Amino acid sequence: xxxxxxxxxxxxxxxxxxxxxxxxxxxxxxxxxxxxxxxxxxxxxxxxxxxxxxxxxxxxxxxxxxxxxxxxxxxxxxxxxxxxxxxxxxxxxxxxxxxxxxxxxxxxxxxxxxxxxxxxxxxxxxxx
Numbered sequence: 001x002x003x004x005x006x007x008x009x010x011x012x013x014x015x016x017x018x019x020x021x022x023x024x025x026x027x028x029x030x031x032x033x034x035x036x037x038x039x040x041x042x043x044x045x046x047x048x049x050x051x052x053x054x055x056x057x058x059x060x061x062x063x064x065x066x067x068x069x070x071x072x073x074x075x076x077x078x079x080x081x082x083x084x085x086x087x088x089x090x091x092x093x094x095x096x097x098x099x100x101x102x103x104x105x106x107x108x109x110x111x112x113x114x115x116x117x118x119x120x121x122x123x124x125x126x127x128x
Contacts, residue, residue, distance in 0.1 A: 014038040015127045018059040020050040020076065021093075022068050026116070030063060033120040039127065047071025051079055059088055061127050064110065066094040066101070074108045081109035091126060093118050 017034060021027040022045045031041050042057050044050040047068045054062065062080060066073030077090050089112075092105040097115035105113045112126055 014040060015060040016040045016057060017042075017127065018050065018053055018057055018062045019043045020045075020047070020062060020068065020073065021065045022046060023065070026065070030120060030123070034124060034127075037124055039124075045069075047073070047076045050076050051083070054080055054084065054088070058084070061089045061091065063091050063093055063123065066092055066096055066105070074104050077105065077108035077110050089127075091123070093123070 017039050019027055019030050019041060021030070021043065024045075027043045027045070031043060035041055042053050042059070044053045047070045050062070050064070050068075051071075064073045064077060068076065071079075073092060073094065077092070080088065080090060090110045091112045091114065092110040093114045093116060094101070094105075095116050097113075102113045114123070
């Protein structure tokens, strides 16, 4: 899903958000911005930790990097869908923007595919 040049963020309620990102600076940036918006956050730095955190937390939304150590984001998305069904929204946020990767994220259960750097305000508008 391309990011529009301008948009009006939809009002959102506080969400439980799992940020799955192995880059500490990327994770910190998302945490700072989304916590200021009132969202409750947890961070996982790899695929296995993400699956465990999702079991404990039952997040509303998962912001999922694809290039993770161990289990990659595609496999994490598949397993989240197998374990939790449609109970959580999965948003891929990745450096990979090719059509084949977009197709893989969709098939794995991601509703949205964003290419880094993604505007935190746009991400927040997707939390709905």
